[in-house]
Amino acid sequence: MARIKVLLKSKNNPAPIYIRLSDGRNVDVMAKTNYSINPSDWSSTKQEPKDLKDIHYANLNSELVALKSNLLKYYNKTNNNLLINTQWLKDFLNPAIEVIEEQKLPTTLVEYIDFYIDYRKHEIKETSRKKFNVIKHKMERFQKKRKKPILISDINENFKNEFVEYYKAEGYAQNTMQRELVFIKTFCKHARHLGLETHPQLDNLRLDRAKVEKIYLSFEELEKIENIKEGKLSESLENAKDWLIISCYTGQRVSDFLRFTKEMIRVENGKHLLEFTQQKTNKIMTIPIHKKVLEILEKRNGDFPYTISDQKYNDYIKKVCEVAEINNNIIGSKKVETATDSGIYRKKTDTYKKYELVSSHIGRRSFATNFYGKIPTTYLIYVTGHTTEAMFLTYIGKSNKDIAMELTNYF
Structure with missing residues (x-):
């Protein structure tokens, strides 16, 4: 069975990242990729950058994962009569390198x-x-x-x-x-x-991130949204309300959950499962359907709410939360016009009514935050799609002190 590794061969900074393909005794080839990294930032055991909270290293890791996946597909499709050697691997890694070298690269x-x-x-x-x-x-x-x-x-x-x-x-x-x-x-x-x-x-080169409030909807607030009296919402707002509840109980990005259809549902051993491909990662996901989502499907004769644009969804759920009186004052950031009729908007940190800060991303964060400590973190990470537990904990705003205090419950 073919095995693929990414590794460093140098302690110099930056060190080129190599890729190695082996398959039994007959195939063992290695070549330099177009990627490099500071060796002190590389985990040899995990074959990935150490700090995946760093956006650059998270992107690098995603590219290396894709590279390994593509190499395996390329190897499996290769004719059995073709010699698998270093040149074969170089041809895979740099199919267009000669064209690039012939043209002048931009310097600005x-x-x-x-x-x-x-x-x-x-x-x-x-x-x-x-x-x-x-x-x-x-x-x-x-x-x-x-x-x-x-x-x-x-x-x-x-x-x-x-x-x-x-x-x-x-x-x-x-x-x-x-x-x-x-x-x-x-x-x-x-x-x-x-x-x-x-x-x-x-x-x-580094810049520090500013600490921002992690806005999410608690179970109590979700209950207030669910219990909005009949007739208080228009059809379009009722539709958006159902999507909001679905997002808070599936933990998916807006680019994914607004595409959910009943054809994505299957039942195994009496359990309802939802299978779809994440747009951002191309990862095939299978997740269990929460009873709150099943209640919405039952109300809609087995269908999900009708599809709307991301922008309309963003606008509508603010109104839904306002009707539900999610209006406590909290510190947060939102885009505001820099001057009247300027048409220029910038994010401003201030005290706002909570419903003003609700956006399409709130469902994923609400799921992760509400179920943290109730569902094993490994399962939560699977659903949300975070690469590491450290990234997940940062996402929900858990500091080292928070984790230490939670650990005291076990002492």
């Missing part, structure tokens, strides 16, 4: 983002493409303000300081800065993989 960040999107067009999702283009347009405006191009080789501490000053002046939140700096580093590291020079300070 703005141009490279376009190149990166095109280079990875068969791998990245449409949501990622849009996200990268948003960053590109911001860099275009930043470049215009600083009156000189942003070179890949100039992404260093001085750039980071300029970047922070510009984002603050434009009213962007700390976490927006942190997240987009991580993506800028990803673009630059990709350029380095293909041979462009990057600054020695690149790998160590």
Whole structure:
């Protein structure tokens, strides 16, 4: 049976990541990938970056997982008469490397983002493409303000300081800065993989994340939503209310649960299961259907609520929660217009009514938070799709102190 590993062979920083394919005594080949990492950030036993909470390393790990999966498929499809050697593996890893070397790689960040999107067009999702283009347009405006191009080789501490000053002046939140700096580093590291020079300070550029309130709906609040009196909601709001309850008891992203249909349901040993493919990860999921979801299906003659757009869902569930009087004051962030009729919106942290902060993401976080401690964390991670327990605990806002206090229940 074929086995595939990713590993480091060097202690230098950055160290290239190698991939190795073995199958019994006849096949054992290894070649260098286009990825690299600081050896101190790599787990040899797990064959992955240590800190998967770091967006760059989480993306790197996802790409390595996909690479191993694609290599296995490629190997299984290979003609038995073909010699499996190092060159065969290199051909798989770098099918277009000669074409890339023949053309001149962009040296400015703005141009490279376009190149990166095109280079990875068969791998990245449409949501990622849009996200990268948003960053590109911001860099275009930043470049215009600083009156000189942003070179890949100039992404260093001085750039980071300029970047922070510009984002603050434009009213962007700390976490927006942190997240987009991580993506800028990803673009630059990709350029380095293909041979462009990057600054020695690149790998160590960091920005701290600001702590944000983890907004979720408790079981008590969900009960208030369920018990909204008949006639208080229009048909469209009643439909959105049912989707909200479904999301809070399935723990899935809005891109997935709004696509649920009765054809995805099957019954085994008297248990109702829901099977679907996650849009973001392409992972086939099978999850049990909670009784609250079954009640909604029964009310709707076995059907899920009718499909609506993400934007309408976002708008409607705020109104649903307002009718349910989910209106306690809490600190949170939401987009507000910077000035009347400016058309420019930025996230602002302030005290708001809770229903104002409800968004399409709240279902997944409510599921994870409400069932934490009631369902084994391993099962919760399976449903939510987090890569590690550390990522899951960060997602629901559990600090080391919280976990320590919970441990006291067992002493």
